[in-house]
Amino acid sequence: MSAKLEALCQNLQNVLGDRIAGLKTLLGEVTLEVAAGHYLETARILRDHPDLRFEQLMDLTGVDYSTWGDGAWSGPRFAAVCHLTSVSKNWRLRLRVFAPDDNFPVLPSVVGLWNSANWYEREAFDLYGILFEGHPDLRRILSDYGFVGHPFRKDFPISGYVEMRYDPDQRRVVYQPVTIEPRENTPRIIREDSYGDVGHG
């Protein structure tokens, strides 16, 4: 671990104290986990504290962990993952927060802190159905007008539920149930730990 990352971890520990639910450094990246209750407060400190100064939210995304490792996952299902960048300090941080309720995932919105979160939270809502409390305009963004469901959830089929086509009789575009079968040529396989290791065999 480089000195810079060590300094960042140290600063995070000093400043955030027991708000930290998990702090890991792997592959040269620092991942911070906080509970949903501390999320907004932590985000504000991360942005404003002179030792941290994460001015930019580069990315915010939803993740559905329900099928992780073929059922090896036991934690909450939905998480929001932010990637923060500090231009003045030149470091990065990944901030993960799990939504406590799997059936009705709600998280506080960080639009007030980083305006770039606006569309990212709309996207996470659209694709994963995570609700962001306090978002000024939580509409769907990428999917079709009138779309039903949250397509990036793991239980949503890759081919979807409806398709659209032009109907020459009715002379308009109609929606109908999908007529294609999902086709996956390569099955998803998870091997034992040492199987695909670089340098093994």
Added chain:
Amino acid sequence: MAEIRNYTINFGPQHPAAHGVLRLVLELDGEVIVRADPHIGLLHRATEKLAETKTWLQTVPYLDRLDYVSMMCNEHAYVMAVEKLLGVEVPIRAQYIRVMMDEVTRILNHLLNIGTHALDIGAMTMVLYTFREREDLMDVYEAVSGARLHAAYYRPGGVYRDLPDRMPQYVENKFKNAETVKRLNEARQGSLLDFLEDFTNRFPTYVDEYETLLTDNRIWKQRTVGVGVVSPERALALGFSGPMLRGSGVEWDLRKKQPYEVYDRMEFDVPVGVNGDCYDRYLVRIEEMRQANRIVRQCIDWLRKNPGPVITDNHKVAPPPREKMKASMEELIHHFKLFTEGMHVPPGEAYAAIEHPKGEFGVYAISDGGNKPYRIKLRSPGFPHLAATDEMAKGHMIADATAIIGTIDLVLGDTDR
């Protein structure tokens, strides 16, 4: 007196200045924009979801189709994320090739942007000039990868193959006579590097031509100076990156600040704007093309002197050479396993970001140890830029909307994913 109310117009989704399928709902007070609400997703192909059903290697060509004017840069971020998870070393020659092709891509992208931006706001000639140079660079793409657009040239562990020793030639046909063909083939007699070097010699003159047409052009300045001003503080809060952030005066370039591949060995300058308007961003892009040209030249020099492997010899990640496959059973098995089941990436997560021509392109990859990604998130630079349209366009005239869409270097394939 009649009551005057704001009214709403629909810009796009089929509009030549919308750079694809952007639907922009503009609320107008007379000719002044009160609110701009971009509706995106008309080109949403769920690349990230598709990636979850493909092996790690099969996803590479999908990345070309995101930002379809800077193809190799998209691949670059993806293969970097996979390499980070795998922990494989990329041969140094492959790193130089990647840097060179990234900069070629940067020139390609900025040429398209400046050409079409000028076209959108009234300077027809620009696009004719910039597409002339793009043609040469497209030939470079075709020579290295076999495809003009969707290259799929970068692979986890290196690049698909070494640079070719000869360039494809034009042949005589009913549109091109012998004399024209001879002139066109003049620069194509040597290797790819010779062709590219010849291009880098010519290119600064071309950039001068563009500048003659635009930089001091009164109409161009009237349309861009003071339009879409973003202060440095707002640029940071809105998640800007790349030329959009530098145009606002923030000196932030991942190639300098968080160097990847061999950018730390390259000599180049980072241009920074002052006012944060469309004109400054245009100047930044022009200068970036000149700097990219410099980097390409440095790479050519190095690549000429240093032959070597261009892809890792770890056959769990990259296929073995064909000659070995024909002779060795083990190599044959490696090849078969790699292209049927695919590589297994250790569990973990990685975020790899590169300085894409449009800004920071990041790939956030989560693996659960399978032969397919568990989740891929593509952080496209155009997404937050387009989100800021409302703020940039507010208070401007309706005609400035096209100037603002042009300056954010919008490619919907990249924004919608």
